[in-house]
Amino acid sequence: xxxxxxxxxxxxxxxxxxxxxxxxxxxTTFTPVKETTPGPIEVLQLLVSSFYTPIGSKVIVGHxxxxxxxxxxxxxxxxxxxxxxxIAMGTSRWAEAIFKPIFELLRPIPPIAWIxxxxxxxxxxxxxxxxxxxxxxxxxxxxxxxxxxxxxDPELIGCARMLGTSExxxxxxxxxxxxxxxxxxxxxxxxxxxxxxxxxxxMVGAQEGCGWMIQRGSxxxxxxxxxxxxxxxxxxxxxLATLMRTIERRLCSWNIMEN
Numbered sequence: 001x002x003x004x005x006x007x008x009x010x011x012x013x014x015x016x017x018x019x020x021x022x023x024x025x026x027x028t029t030f031t032p033v034k035e036t037t038p039g040p041i042e043v044l045q046l047l048v049s050s051f052y053t054p055i056g057s058k059v060i061v062g063h064x065x066x067x068x069x070x071x072x073x074x075x076x077x078x079x080x081x082x083x084x085x086x087i088a089m090g091t092s093r094w095a096e097a098i099f100k101p102i103f104e105l106l107r108p109i110p111p112i113a114w115i116x117x118x119x120x121x122x123x124x125x126x127x128x129x130x131x132x133x134x135x136x137x138x139x140x141x142x143x144x145x146x147x148x149x150x151x152x153d154p155e156l157i158g159c160a161r162m163l164g165t166s167e168x169x170x171x172x173x174x175x176x177x178x179x180x181x182x183x184x185x186x187x188x189x190x191x192x193x194x195x196x197x198x199x200x201x202x203m204v205g206a207q208e209g210c211g212w213m214i215q216r217g218s219x220x221x222x223x224x225x226x227x228x229x230x231x232x233x234x235x236x237x238x239x240l241a242t243l244m245r246t247i248e249r250r251l252c253s254w255n256i257m258e259n
Contacts, residue, residue: 024040036223038223038227042224043224043227043228043231046224055213056207056212058208063209063210063213067198067199067211067236070129070130070133070202070209071191071198073130073133074132074133074134074137074197075134075194078134078190079137081134081142082186082190083141085146086141086143086148086149087148087176089142089146090145090148090179091149091171100146103142106139107143111132111136112200114135118131118132119204129198129202129206132198132200133194133198135197137193138190139193140186140193141183141186143186144182144185144187145182145183148180148182152179156174157175180251184244184251187244192237192241195236195237195240198211210233213225214229214230
C-alpha cells in the first residue's frame with residue numbers, strides 16, 4: 001500500500017513538472033512574453049554549458065560549493081548556539097527572564113535587514129556572509145528548541161526524579177530526546193532561511209556564489225543567466241530540505257513510528 005502511494009506521488013510530481021515546462025514553453029513561444037523571457041530550451045542549454053564554461057571565475061559547480069560552504073558554516077554555528085539558548089530558556093526561569101525579551105525583540109527582523117549593519121562592522125568578506133547565514137538560521141532553531149523544552153511532559157521529569165535520576169541524566173535522557181523532533185523541525189526551516197540569506201548577501205560585494213550569478217545576470221540584462229541561477233537555487237534548496245528530512249528520519253525514527 002505504501003509503495004502504491006509513493007508511486008502515485010512520484011507520477012503526480014513528474015506530471016506537474018512536465019506541465020510547468022510545457023506551459024513555460026507555450027508562453028515563451030506563442031505569447032508576448034517571448035520578447036522578454038527565454039524559453040526552457042534556451043535556459044537548459046545555458047545550464048548545461050555552465051558546467052564546463054566558467055561564469056566569472058568559476059563554473060556553476062564552483063559557485064554552488066562556495067554558497068554551500070557559507071551556508072553550512074553559518075548554519076552550524078547558529079544551530080549550536082540556538083539549541084543551547086533555546087533549551088536554556090525553556091528549562092530555566094532565569095535564562096528565560098534574561099534572554100527571552102531580547103530574543104523577542106530581534107526575532108521579527110529579517111536577515112536581509114541586517115546586511116548593511118553586518119557589512120559596516122565586518123566588511124564584505126567571508127565573515128559577513130557567515131554571520132548573515134547564521135542570523136537566518138538562529139531564530140528558527142532557537143524558537144523550536146525553546147518550544148520543545150517547554151513542552152516536555154513534566155510527569156516524565158517527575159518520575160525520573162522519583163527514581164533517583166541525576167539532573168544531568170534527566171537532561172540527556174528525558175529533556176533532550178523530547179526536544180529533538182521539535183529542534184529538527186526548526187532546523188529544516190532554518191536551513192532554507194540560511195540558504196536565502198546567503199543568496200541575498202552574495203548580491204552585495206561578492207565575486208562568486210549563486211547570488212552573485214543572479215546579480216551578474218541582472219546587471220548585464222542576461223535574463224537567461226538569472227533564470228539558470230533561480231533554477232539551481234530551487235533545486236539545491238529542495239535537496240537540502242530532503243537531506244534534512246532524511247537525517248531526521250534516521251535520528252528520530254522512534255518519534256516517526258509513534259506518529
